[in-house]
Amino acid sequence: MARISQIDKATPPLKASGAEPRSVGFRQREKIIRAATGVFSQKGYDGARVEEIAQRAGLPKGNVLYYYKTKKNLYRVVIEQVLSLWLEALGDISADDDPCDAMSQYIRRKLDLSRNYPEASRLFAIEVIGGAPVIGEHLKGRLRDWVTQKGAIFHSWQQEGRMAPIDPAHAFFMIWAVTQTYADFQAQIEAVISPANYDAEVYEKGAPGVVAALVRGLGLSSQKQPLR
Amino acid sequence: MARISQIDKATPPLKASGAEPRSVGFRQREKIIRAATGVFSQKGYDGARVEEIAQRAGLPKGNVLYYYKTKKNLYRVVIEQVLSLWLEALGDISADDDPCDAMSQYIRRKLDLSRNYPEASRLFAIEVIGGAPVIGEHLKGRLRDWVTQKGAIFHSWQQEGRMAPIDPAHAFFMIWAVTQTYADFQAQIEAVISPANYDAEVYEKGAPGVVAALVRGLGLSSQKQPLR
DNA sequence: CCGAAAGTTGACCATTCGGTCAAAAGTGAG
DNA sequence: CTCACTTTTGACCGAATGGTCAACTTTCGG
Numbered sequence: 001m002a003r004i005s006q007i008d009k010a011t012p013p014l015k016a017s018g019a020e021p022r023s024v025g026f027r028q029r030e031k032i033i034r035a036a037t038g039v040f041s042q043k044g045y046d047g048a049r050v051e052e053i054a055q056r057a058g059l060p061k062g063n064v065l066y067y068y069k070t071k072k073n074l075y076r077v078v079i080e081q082v083l084s085l086w087l088e089a090l091g092d093i094s095a096d097d098d099p100c101d102a103m104s105q106y107i108r109r110k111l112d113l114s115r116n117y118p119e120a121s122r123l124f125a126i127e128v129i130g131g132a133p134v135i136g137e138h139l140k141g142r143l144r145d146w147v148t149q150k151g152a153i154f155h156s157w158q159q160e161g162r163m164a165p166i167d168p169a170h171a172f173f174m175i176w177a178v179t180q181t182y183a184d185f186q187a188q189i190e191a192v193i194s195p196a197n198y199d200a201e202v203y204e205k206g207a208p209g210v211v212a213a214l215v216r217g218l219g220l221s222s223q224k225q226p227l228r
Numbered sequence: 229m230a231r232i233s234q235i236d237k238a239t240p241p242l243k244a245s246g247a248e249p250r251s252v253g254f255r256q257r258e259k260i261i262r263a264a265t266g267v268f269s270q271k272g273y274d275g276a277r278v279e280e281i282a283q284r285a286g287l288p289k290g291n292v293l294y295y296y297k298t299k300k301n302l303y304r305v306v307i308e309q310v311l312s313l314w315l316e317a318l319g320d321i322s323a324d325d326d327p328c329d330a331m332s333q334y335i336r337r338k339l340d341l342s343r344n345y346p347e348a349s350r351l352f353a354i355e356v357i358g359g360a361p362v363i364g365e366h367l368k369g370r371l372r373d374w375v376t377q378k379g380a381i382f383h384s385w386q387q388e389g390r391m392a393p394i395d396p397a398h399a400f401f402m403i404w405a406v407t408q409t410y411a412d413f414q415a416q417i418e419a420v421i422s423p424a425n426y427d428a429e430v431y432e433k434g435a436p437g438v439v440a441a442l443v444r445g446l447g448l449s450s451q452k453q454p455l456r
Numbered sequence: 457c458c459g460a461a462a463g464t465t466g467a468c469c470a471t472t473c474g475g476t477c478a479a480a481a482g483t484g485a486g
Numbered sequence: 487c488t489c490a491c492t493t494t495t496g497a498c499c500g501a502a503t504g505g506t507c508a509a510c511t512t513t514c515g516g
Contacts, residue, residue, distance in 0.1 A: 025493075030378070041357055046275030051407070060495055065475065067493095077460065097304050122357045129350045130270055132415040139419035147420050163445070166437040174406050174438060181405035184353070186359040191367035192375050193397050209394040210402060217445025218394070253463070278504065288465055293505065295463095 025067060031057040032064055034077050041123035044130070045075055076134055079127055082120040085136050087142060089113055095153045099162045099220045107175055107211050114183035116205045121183035142222055147172055157220075165220025178214060234419035253295065259285040260292055264306050269351035275304050277334050284291055304362055307355055310348040311363050315370060317341055323381045327390045327448040335403055343431045349411035375400055385448075388435070392447025407444060 035056035039048045050071050054061040068074035091100050091109055114121050132139055151168030158165055182189065182202055195201030263284035265277045278299050282289040296302035319337055321330050342349050360367055379396035386393055410417065410430055421427030 028493090044272040044275055044354070044358075047272055047358075051470090061474090062476090062495060062497095063416040063493080066495095069475090071474065074468095125357055126272070126354065128413050128416045129353055130272070130275075132419065136415065136419060139416055140422075146419050164437075164441060167434055169417075170434045170438055171441075172420075173409055173417060174441060177409035177413070178402050181401055183406070185356050185401070185425075187302075187364065187365055188356045188371075189397075189401060191304055191360065191364060191433070192372050192400075194368075203433055206231075206395055207396045209392075213392060213394050213399075213402060213445040213447075216447065217441040217443075219441075219444065246466060256463085277501095277502085289504090290467095290506085291463075294465095297505090299504065 009060055020192070028057075028059065028063070031059075032067060032074070033078060033081065036074055037060055037123060040075060040078060041119040041126065044126050045071075048075075050074075053151040079123060079134055080138075082117075082124050083138055085117065085120060086113070086124065087146065091145070093150055093153060095156050098222050100215060100222045101219050103218065107179060107214055108158050108207075110175060111182065111203065111207055111211070114179055118183035118186060121180050124148075125180065125184045141199045157159055161223050162223070164217075166218065174217070175214060178210060217225060229381055232283060240276060245259060256285075256287065256291070257295055259287075260295060260302070261306055264302055265310070265347050265351060268303060268306060269347040269354065273299075274353050276303075278302075281357070307362055308366070310345075310352050311366055313348060314341070314343065314352065315374065318374070321378055323384050326450050327385045328443060328450045331403075331446065331448050332439055335442055338403060338407040339410065339431065339435055339439070342407055343427060346411035346414060349369075349408050352409065353412045364382065390449050392445075394446065402445070403442060406438060 036048075036053045039053045043049075048071075050064055051061050053074075054064045057064065061151060064074070068077065074087060089109065091106065093106055098191065102142035127133075128139075147169055150172070154163055154171060155161040186198065189195075189202065190198065193201070260281065264276075264281045266284060267281045271277075276299075278292055279289050281302075282292045285292065289326075292302070296305065317337065319334065338397075355363060371416055376398055378400070382391060382396035382399060385391040415427065417430065418426065421429070
């Protein structure tokens with residue numbers, strides 16, 4: 001099985017789909033999702049075995065399928081959860097903000113996401129690299145709208161000469177690329193600069209320079225300036 | 229089968245492993261590699277089916293296995309070829325170059341790689357995201373050395389105030405992240421800015437701004453300047 | 457033109473893996 | 487305690503897939 005397409009019925013038991021915070025199955029679902037995120041993010045959809053997810057979650061395979069009916073369905077739940085995390089955590093950027101401050105903060109927040117949820121980042125990357133078969137529609141909807149909206153803000157900043165004249169969408173692509181690379185390409189980074197402690201070495205020592213470089217690259221300034 | 233580890237014997241027939249440019253099997257191997265690159269890059273190692281690779285190459289499955297013995301072996305050949313392409317095509321950067329020119333050119337070249345070999349880029353990404361089980365050693369060797377060497381050049385530029393004081397390794401991570409994102413995250417970019425023609429819209433219209441932003445971000449200048 | 461080596465092919469096999477199922481065990485409201 | 491429910495579990499099944507094989511055809515140097 002390679003492609004994921006149709007929608008299967010919602011996750012089973014427990015009236016409504018949510019799962020009540022105290023029910024027996026709630027903890028189980030949590031464990032399963034956590035385990036699944038880890039496995040899917042490393043092996044991709046096809047490479048992941050339900051058996052391994054079950055093992056990591058500490059229960060038999062049958063039990064995993066009991067909660068999430070099918071592997072496909074489990075995958076969808078996991079990846080949609082990741083996308084939500086992404087979109088929610090992005091925070092807001094408003095036209096009134098100081099461009100330099102607002103974007104520095106945004107970039108730092110994005111960097112924190114990579115740091116705190118590297119597996120989520122990698123899972124997202126695998127999904128997109130594979131053509132985004134599951135979340136493609138969401139990207140064309142929610143994400144696209146978000147970019148369009150923020151793009152307008154960039155545009156106004158550019159009018160005031162407080163941001164370099166770069167296509168707003170591309171500005172985001174740059175920022176996302178750089179921030180996510182620290183999660184997605186961790187293996188490569190570790191190979192190149194064998195850090196004793198990845199977080200300390202990379203996110204604490206390396207990050208400030210990277211944030212600065214991005215802000216400088218986007219030509220973000222605090223004062224209004226004449227267009228060069 | 230999920231993990232790839234031990235080394236299996238080289239690709240079979242044809243004395244030496246190379247394959248003579250005119251032999252019957254030469255074209256076949258080429259076709260197979262091309263097909264395999266495509267399939268692996270989209271589905272990952274486990275998701276790829278030998279049958280599909282064979283179909284794309286226009287021959288029966290048995291024939292593919294005849295040339296590359298095992299799926300694992302085929303994967304290794306493909307990915308190592310990609311890494312070679314990567315390292316070779318990077319070109320040289322020398323201390324005598326003008327930082328601004330040299331890096332602009334380097335970035336443009338890297339962007340061309342993404343444009344001309346998007347599948348190779350995605351395959352590389354999947355491998356690294358999965359922990360680089362196959363090319364990890366190469367990264368710790370060849371790539372690491374390359375970065376160390378070029379890093380020294382960056383350092384000398386920084387001494388002269390012709391480059392921002394950013395960790396050289398991170399400078400590369402940034403550049404790679406940004407340039408590769410156009411291949412790896414194509415699906416996302418297409419979702420956000422539905423381009424009629426990806427190449428034209430993204431690489432021709434978008435690229436210049438991106439190159440400029442990177443150069444600006446890295447603080448690369450043509451003249452020597454006092455450290456700020 | 458001959459013969460050995462290279463290449464082709466489809467049938468076949470063993471294994472793996474997602475998913476089913478039924479029987480047993482737990483849970484909790486009334 | 488009882489009854490209806492949720493949950494647990496491992497045995498089991500069928501399909502898919504990597505890899506083998508033996509028979510057959512093609513290629514090509516001498």
